Amino acid sequence: MKRFNTKNNFSRQYKTVKKGVNQTSHLLKRGEFGLRSLEYKQVDIKQINSIKKIIQKKIKLVEKRTNVGKIKFWFYMFPNQATTKLSPETRMGKGKGPIVSQCCHVKPGQLLFELSNLSKSKTSEVISCVTNSLSVKTQSLFKSH
Template identity: 25%
Template sequence: MPQMPKRVKFRKVQRGRVRGVASRGNTVAFGEYGLQVLEGGWLSAEALEAGRVTVAQFMRGEGRLYIRVFPHKSITSIPAETRMGKGKGEPEYWAAVIKPGMILFEVGGLPEQSARDCLARVAYKMPFRCRFVKRQAS
């Protein structure tokens, strides 16, 4: 089942726009390898879940997965062929707001080649261009 908030203060939110690059959440913090987004936009909870399932099937219990984003934004839509002036539509799905440079997924406890294969499969499911990144020595 896709992720969504347990409860929210307001059911409907304004669209807003994605500007600039990520200043937070842009480094590998928990695992050893990560999947970094190169474009901005909205990532639906369904796409996030598809990535999670792909990693779970690939790793089969070995290693650890960290999901670094959460779908906080409700995306609304109105039915097709509805006349203007009938108000805002109902929430259709939940999405995470993604800025370029954000880390979506991190994996740990895998050899580098396995992590590359795993995150390449996840990147194929994502609606953005992504790249494989390693943890920086600190």
């Protein structure tokens, strides 16, 4: 039986996820408004895609109604881990199942997305729609000049 060496072999499907507070990407870098997570959660790719669609739909509506110009949007939730699953009637010792979907591990303090060129009222409207569809507790950020 071959043993995996995690330091030299990076082909493993599962790598350990540190559940600490995010220390690197917790401040606004590009946009004026953003959404930050407050808890650790595993977010599925279906939920990530639905959030992207909601944001893009709201942005298009706002761009049509107002003469603000181009609204910029940065999204930071990337599916980076595979999720596997075996059938429920499988006995133990049959190995790991096939890859079913992908997920993203969201740490507390991590930025989920950023927006720019929007008024505060329109931004709060977009953020409220997104927080209703998210399973993570969030906090909205506003850059002060």
